Amino acid sequence: MSLDAVLTRIDDDLPNAIERLLDLLRIPSISTDPTYKPQCSKAAEWLVDDLKSIGIAAETRETPGHPMVVGHVEGDGPHVLFYGHYDVQPVDPLELWDNDPFDPQIEETAKGQVIRGRGSSDDKGQLMTFVEACRAWKAEFGKMPCRITFFFEGEEESGSPSLVPFLEQNKDELKADIALICDTGLFESRVPAIITQLRGLLGEELTITAANKDLHSGMYGGVAMNPIRVLSGILANLHDENGRIQVPNFYDGVPELPADIAEQWRALDFDHSAFLGDVGLSEPAGEQDRSPIEMIWSRPTAEVNGIWGGYFGDGFKTVLPSKAHAKVSFRLVGQQDPHKIREDFRAWVQSQLPKDVEVEFSDHGASSAGHMSTAHPAFEAARSVLGAEWGHEAAFAGCGGSIPVAGYFETILGMDSMLVGWGKDDDQLHSPNEKYDVESFHKGIRSWARVLDAISTKA
Amino acid sequence: MSLDAVLTRIDDDLPNAIERLLDLLRIPSISTDPTYKPQCSKAAEWLVDDLKSIGIAAETRETPGHPMVVGHVEGDGPHVLFYGHYDVQPVDPLELWDNDPFDPQIEETAKGQVIRGRGSSDDKGQLMTFVEACRAWKAEFGKMPCRITFFFEGEEESGSPSLVPFLEQNKDELKADIALICDTGLFESRVPAIITQLRGLLGEELTITAANKDLHSGMYGGVAMNPIRVLSGILANLHDENGRIQVPNFYDGVPELPADIAEQWRALDFDHSAFLGDVGLSEPAGEQDRSPIEMIWSRPTAEVNGIWGGYFGDGFKTVLPSKAHAKVSFRLVGQQDPHKIREDFRAWVQSQLPKDVEVEFSDHGASSAGHMSTAHPAFEAARSVLGAEWGHEAAFAGCGGSIPVAGYFETILGMDSMLVGWGKDDDQLHSPNEKYDVESFHKGIRSWARVLDAISTKA
Numbered sequence: 001m002s003l004d005a006v007l008t009r010i011d012d013d014l015p016n017a018i019e020r021l022l023d024l025l026r027i028p029s030i031s032t033d034p035t036y037k038p039q040c041s042k043a044a045e046w047l048v049d050d051l052k053s054i055g056i057a058a059e060t061r062e063t064p065g066h067p068m069v070v071g072h073v074e075g076d077g078p079h080v081l082f083y084g085h086y087d088v089q090p091v092d093p094l095e096l097w098d099n100d101p102f103d104p105q106i107e108e109t110a111k112g113q114v115i116r117g118r119g120s121s122d123d124k125g126q127l128m129t130f131v132e133a134c135r136a137w138k139a140e141f142g143k144m145p146c147r148i149t150f151f152f153e154g155e156e157e158s159g160s161p162s163l164v165p166f167l168e169q170n171k172d173e174l175k176a177d178i179a180l181i182c183d184t185g186l187f188e189s190r191v192p193a194i195i196t197q198l199r200g201l202l203g204e205e206l207t208i209t210a211a212n213k214d215l216h217s218g219m220y221g222g223v224a225m226n227p228i229r230v231l232s233g234i235l236a237n238l239h240d241e242n243g244r245i246q247v248p249n250f251y252d253g254v255p256e257l258p259a260d261i262a263e264q265w266r267a268l269d270f271d272h273s274a275f276l277g278d279v280g281l282s283e284p285a286g287e288q289d290r291s292p293i294e295m296i297w298s299r300p301t302a303e304v305n306g307i308w309g310g311y312f313g314d315g316f317k318t319v320l321p322s323k324a325h326a327k328v329s330f331r332l333v334g335q336q337d338p339h340k341i342r343e344d345f346r347a348w349v350q351s352q353l354p355k356d357v358e359v360e361f362s363d364h365g366a367s368s369a370g371h372m373s374t375a376h377p378a379f380e381a382a383r384s385v386l387g388a389e390w391g392h393e394a395a396f397a398g399c400g401g402s403i404p405v406a407g408y409f410e411t412i413l414g415m416d417s418m419l420v421g422w423g424k425d426d427d428q429l430h431s432p433n434e435k436y437d438v439e440s441f442h443k444g445i446r447s448w449a450r451v452l453d454a455i456s457t458k459a
Numbered sequence: 460m461s462l463d464a465v466l467t468r469i470d471d472d473l474p475n476a477i478e479r480l481l482d483l484l485r486i487p488s489i490s491t492d493p494t495y496k497p498q499c500s501k502a503a504e505w506l507v508d509d510l511k512s513i514g515i516a517a518e519t520r521e522t523p524g525h526p527m528v529v530g531h532v533e534g535d536g537p538h539v540l541f542y543g544h545y546d547v548q549p550v551d552p553l554e555l556w557d558n559d560p561f562d563p564q565i566e567e568t569a570k571g572q573v574i575r576g577r578g579s580s581d582d583k584g585q586l587m588t589f590v591e592a593c594r595a596w597k598a599e600f601g602k603m604p605c606r607i608t609f610f611f612e613g614e615e616e617s618g619s620p621s622l623v624p625f626l627e628q629n630k631d632e633l634k635a636d637i638a639l640i641c642d643t644g645l646f647e648s649r650v651p652a653i654i655t656q657l658r659g660l661l662g663e664e665l666t667i668t669a670a671n672k673d674l675h676s677g678m679y680g681g682v683a684m685n686p687i688r689v690l691s692g693i694l695a696n697l698h699d700e701n702g703r704i705q706v707p708n709f710y711d712g713v714p715e716l717p718a719d720i721a722e723q724w725r726a727l728d729f730d731h732s733a734f735l736g737d738v739g740l741s742e743p744a745g746e747q748d749r750s751p752i753e754m755i756w757s758r759p760t761a762e763v764n765g766i767w768g769g770y771f772g773d774g775f776k777t778v779l780p781s782k783a784h785a786k787v788s789f790r791l792v793g794q795q796d797p798h799k800i801r802e803d804f805r806a807w808v809q810s811q812l813p814k815d816v817e818v819e820f821s822d823h824g825a826s827s828a829g830h831m832s833t834a835h836p837a838f839e840a841a842r843s844v845l846g847a848e849w850g851h852e853a854a855f856a857g858c859g860g861s862i863p864v865a866g867y868f869e870t871i872l873g874m875d876s877m878l879v880g881w882g883k884d885d886d887q888l889h890s891p892n893e894k895y896d897v898e899s900f901h902k903g904i905r906s907w908a909r910v911l912d913a914i915s916t917k918a
Contacts, residue, residue, distance in 0.1 A: 159774075199677070201677075201777070203775045203777075205775075210739075210740065211738040211739050211740055212738055212739030213738060213739075213890070214890065215738060216860065216888065216889060217760070217762045217764060217788060217790070218658070218660075218790065218858070218859045218860025218861060219755070219859055219860060219884075220738070220755070220859070221755070221760045221762050221788075221790050221859060222744075222745040222754040222755050222758055222759075222760040222790065222859065223731065223734075223735065223743045223744060223745050223751050223754040223755050224735065224738065224740055224744060225740060225742070225744035226744070226762055226763060228694065228763040228765075228766050228785075229694065229695075229697070229698065229762075229763060231691075231766075232690075232691040232692075232694035232695040232763070232766075233691075233695040235687065235688065235691035235695075236688075236691040236692040236694075236695035236696075237695075238688070239688065272682065275682075276682065276683065279670040279671055279672060279674060279679070279683065280669075280670050280671030280672075280815070281669065281670055281683055281684060281815045282814065282815055283684070283813070283814040283815050284682045285681075285682060285683060285684035285685070285813075286681040286682050292682050295681040295682040296678070296679070296680075296681050296682050299681055300681075301676070301680045301681040303676050303680050303685055303688075303777075303779055304685060304687040304688060304691070304768075304769065305676060305769050305770055305775070305776060305777055305778055305779070305780075306687075306768065306769035306770040306771040306776070306778070306780075307687050307690075307691075307766055307767065307768050307769060307771070307783065308766065308767045308768075308771040309763075309765065309766050309767075310763065310764050310765035310766060310786070311764055311765040311786065312765040312766070312767040312784065312786070315618075315823070316662045316664075316764070316786060316788070316823040316824070317764060317765070317786075318660070318662075318762075318764055318788055319764055319765070320762055320764070321764075321765075324766065325771065326687075327769070327770065327771070327775060327776075329676060329680075329775070329777055331676070331677070331680050331681065354742070354744075355741065355742040356735075356739070356740045356741055356742050364774070364775040365775070399677070400677045400678055400679070400680060400681065401675065401677025401678060402677060425678075429675060430675060431672070431673065
């Protein structure tokens with residue numbers, strides 16, 4: 001059987017595939033820091049060369065930011081677009097890394113071999129699982145299993161400023177039957193998960209101003225309002241004692257979970273004790289009348305992502321500050337309207353201000369929740385073959401994070417996306433000592449071979 | 460009359476006195492920054508030389524930190540110790556200064572001439588009012604009005620680490636009949652104020668820890684406890700809706716204001732609208748059943764002086780932080796026991812922590828409230844003569860700040876302190892563009908001449 005030959009070839013070529021990934025990981029393509037602009041271009045060029053080496057017509061395409069990589073290859077059957085990103089997060093605090101983040105190493109650990117380095121999981125390692133599957137297929141059959149467009153971005157970790165204009169300008173070239181996105185993980189580090197729900201994200205920053213300058217707390221303490229006191233009061237009111245968010249109308253458009261999805265999720269038997277235990281916690285902190293898996297996949301949230309005001313250096317300063325600040329984000333689900341929620345949040349904050357105190361807001365973006373239609377036959381095709389690779393039947397799952405590119409593919413290109421990936425919960429994404437299990441990489445490549453086979457023959 | 464001759468001499472010599480002060484202000488004696496250690500020594504030497512120039516046996520005295528300046532001069536009548544400090548606060552943010560903070564200038568303003576520069580008010584300008592009064596007295600009479608010990612510190616702005624050991628080691632040398640401290644201001648920038656109540660200060664830092672590392676709010680948001688949420692809740696509970704502090708037993712030892720002091724303070728007719736209006740506020744924010752003057756002088760406070768956690772750079776990061784921090788201080792009055800309050804505060808914080816969440820505290824010092832006995836005749840002597848200089852009868856006043864040296868003089872040397880000074884509310888102490896009015900300097904010198912005369916003849 002032809003697929004078996006491809007899988008054997010993948011197994012045999014694994015050491016070379018790892019070497020290629022290490023090569024890519026050595027390029028410090030940190031997109032948010034302008035210092036690394038040449039390295040971002042270098043990573044894009046590396047990918048172009050690698051795609052060309054397996055017969056794909058690829059090139060970099062300039063943007064006002066970092067280049068896109070676009071490649072095309074013909075094939076029979078459906079036309080798929082594969083998306084990944086070659087840029088990585090910054091590495092600070094550097095002192096928390098056990099090794100140079102851009103000198104990737106293969107490490108033996110209690111849980112097996114891992115590839116350690118920035119980008120190993122997010123997203124260079126994941127991206128390369130697809131490329132390696134294509135390489136093996138080409139080597140075995142001299143052609144690809146279907147028509148494929150490769151589309152790699154270099155600004156995913158810095159807000160993708162060039163993405164929407166690029167999609168708008170290249171609609172016809174990029175539109176395919178379906179997009180495949182490899183930037184997510186296994187459920188509980190073991191069950192292949194096809195993401196069908198993504199939470200949206202609304203970011204707000206607020207600055208509370210009381211006095212018109214910093215005051216001395218000896219002179220003014222007791223009579224002048226402290227903006228940190230006001231801010232704390234507002235943030236303490238964000239949730240009630242049951243974890244419910246108290247911004248008026250916030251739950252408008254939040255759906256109950258459909259019975260079939262609820263049943264599937266129950267069947268996953270999510271071990272929230274292990275999930276929380278990994279990070280030193282035990283108690284689910286969200287809405288107390290919801291299950292932990294709903295809390296992370298299908299319920300909206302409000303989080304303070306940053307707070308600052310007054311003096312926070314070493315020692316002590318008896319300042320009574322003029323201003324206090326917070327960054328607040330909301331994860332959104334269902335039909336929640338981010339723009340309406342922004343308005344309601346701002347009005348709710350205003351309503352809590354005492355006399356003399358003012359607030360300013362700034363907008364840190366908004367995206368609605370995503371809902372994947374599973375109507376395209378690729379979904380069922382993928383679901384039917386992944387179990388053989390991982391020993392667990394694949395699940396249609398939710399994802400607590402926000403992957404805006406899937407929304408753009410839908411709204412700009414009119415194309416559904418299938419999100420599937422091989423990351424594990426302990427990959428340390430965006431953190432020091434990021435890693436990708438060799439198992440994720442190896443089985444990930446094999447998984448793509450299976451999915452491409454299923455899509456090309458069944459879809 | 461002899462005093463008149465001294466006052467005339469002071470008037471005539473004012474331009475020279477200003478030049479001497481400018482000379483001292485040019486020395487950047489920032490005590491908290493080790494870079495400026497030589498400049499601190501230079502300021503101490505400058506003072507020794509200046510004291511010697513008016514016949515005072517002065518010298519620097521080494522400490523593990525910056526040197527003390529000690530000078531002695533004989534005279535008839537009571538023995539007074541004069542305290543001031545020659546060190547200054549750091550100057551950042553430098554960009555908010557209109558001029559070099561260490562290139563002091565005489566400026567014409569709508570409210571009259573000011574001396575602009577770091578330390579002009581706090582405390583070099585104030586300290587020199589006393590020295591200039593002595594200089595004029597010496598010039599006029601060839602001797603001092605009484606026996607005087609001069610004692611200048613160079614670490615007041617960095618916590619006075621060497622002060623207590625130095626007092627312990629030099630008790631006999633430094634003990635006098637009364638200490639005069641010039642580091643406070645006029646009431647409402649116009650009424651000479653002799654401080655008889657000083658609030659104590661208790662500093663605490665707390666760190667709330669939830670997860671054992673920073674988390675991604677997409678992956679964990681909704682299920683993992685956010686320490687900023689916990690911290691906000693605790694800080695929001697510090698005050699009830701009437702501004703009363705809710706730490707258990709906090710008000711133990713807080714006295715009601717004695718009727719005679721209450722009457723004196725009412726007579727001062729404090730214009731809190733102007734005091735708050737100067738900094739853009741209007742509403743007294745403390746205990747709502749107390750008068751504004753009580754809020755700043757005789758009632759205890761709780762203030763958050765700093766708060767930080769999560770991400771607070773530019774842009775946005777959807778981090779769900781592991782830790783959140785705050786610096787909290789309490790101003791204490793009466794017999795409030797700082798050590799007991801520290802314990803009660805810590806227990807109260809602990810009692811509000813949800814499961815999985817921990818707190819660590821660190822101690823940023825504690826001092827009890829100070830109460831000056833006005834029994835020493837110097838108090839009445841000073842009060843009787845200051846009205847003639849300022850056009851307002853002097854008041855026995857409270858001070859919201861904490862001046863620990865007065866407490867040390869009492870406990871270590873068994874000596875009362877009289878705190879009187881000429882600063883104005885808009886002097887910008889510890890802030891950019893610090894200034895001292897030429898009026899404060901000129902009338903301050905004349906005031907000391909009057910007080911010395913009164914003390915030497917009446918006390």
